[in-house]
Amino acid sequence: MISESSIESVAPGYSPEEAALLMRLRVFVTMRWIAILGMLVATLVASQVLDISFPTLPVYLICPVIALYNVVFYFQLRAIAGGEPGTIVHKARMYGNVHIFLDLIALTVLLHFTGGIENPLVFFYVFHIVLASIALHFRVVYVVATGALMMVGLLVGLEYAKVIPHVNLEGFAAPTLYQDGVYILAVLLALAAILYGTTYMATAISGELRKRQRQVVQLGEELLAEKKDELEQVSREKAELTEEKDRFLQFLSIAAHDLKAPLTAIQGFLWVMVGGYAGELTDKQKNMLERSSKRITELLNLISDLLDIPRIETGQILTEMKDVSLKQILRNCLQEQRKVAKEKGLKLTVEIPEQLQRIRGSGPRLQQVITNLVDNAIQYTPEGTITVSVKERRDDIQVEIRDTGIGIPEEDMPHLFDDFFRASNVEVKGTGLGLSISKRIIEAHNGEIWCESPCPETSQGSRFTFTLPKMRKRSRRQR
Structure with a gap:
């Protein structure tokens, strides 16, 4: 059986029919x-x-003749395989016809x-009929069969009529058998x-196989064309979504910036x-102004978060990259x-190695x-300990923030890093953007961030982990 990989190695870039024919x-x-x-081997065994x-001499002479045209056929096949697609089948079958008939003559x-x-x-x-049916057109195979029968008939007839001498296989067949008409x-x-x-x-089976092969190829081409259209459609939709996203981020940036300036001014007046x-204020008036100032502070925090999103999404963060000390x-x-x-009665433990490689x-x-991560841990830990630990690994630096x-x-875990998402057990107000922005920042650094809750070590609280790739050591040439 001829495998698909062997066919592809013979004629890469050609159709399956052309590749299969060359392989055969x-x-x-x-x-x-x-x-x-x-x-x-048969000649030696029979005679010795x-x-x-x-x-035996004619046999030994026929063998190099067959070897000679077999070498010619080998180089012809190489030339055909290096030709233009579309001409393979015609040329290969033409040379195949010639060599099949040369084989019949030699036999x-x-x-x-x-x-x-x-x-x-x-x-x-x-055997020649079977081989011809695999590689050649079915009409040619009938011609080959007829030619083989005519050659045998001509040989037997000429020997029977004693036009050419008959060679008897002494010790195997009677010397007069070639004269027995029956x-x-x-x-x-x-x-x-x-x-x-x-x-x-053989031609019926080969024809059906070729038919199936053509159907498979046609089906593959149709599926390929269909998938190509789908990919083009998806590509267009993706481009449109990207364009819409860029416009939205631009609008978000402009709107947030325009809102921030007047709110900052209002907050300044309130503080005054x-x-x-x-002028003097009553306690009630002062309380109302303080509450208003607090609300404006919350709005300003939201606007700051909203401004961070387009800055990160548009790659502005890349311009801020430089060699930094994570330890510092x-x-x-x-x-x-x-x-x-x-102030909240919590213990904050820090575990940082003395020597920590710099990062970009x-x-x-x-x-x-x-x-943001430590603030969250403090905010949602009524009592207990918060631990910040750093581990230097082979390719990155891992930072963990654990709480009780x-x-x-x-x-809530699958949606934890979504925009504006807040856990269902949280009562403290917030924008719901802190974790999503943190995720964007870490990913912009080619790192990863994830959360486990409860924390595996303590079976309570949460553990947030993020990784940052180490700086690659530069060679002397790069320096």
């Missing part, structure tokens, strides 16, 4: 070498072991010098029945009024967080991520 013809070349070797007497000459009608090899013409007729009729019967069955610089960033963040944790990143953005707080419901 190459197999024929190999089989012809085997046939030559078989003839030489079985004591069958016949002239007929071989039969003449090895007993003619006495030799059982007379039925070896069947025997000759029986052999020729049997040969004709076998040749034409084999031709019919609360401070008594615009952590110290800056945690220095302020320790005070907040202490945006210091302010990484500080934003760490601050309220944890996150299992059903």
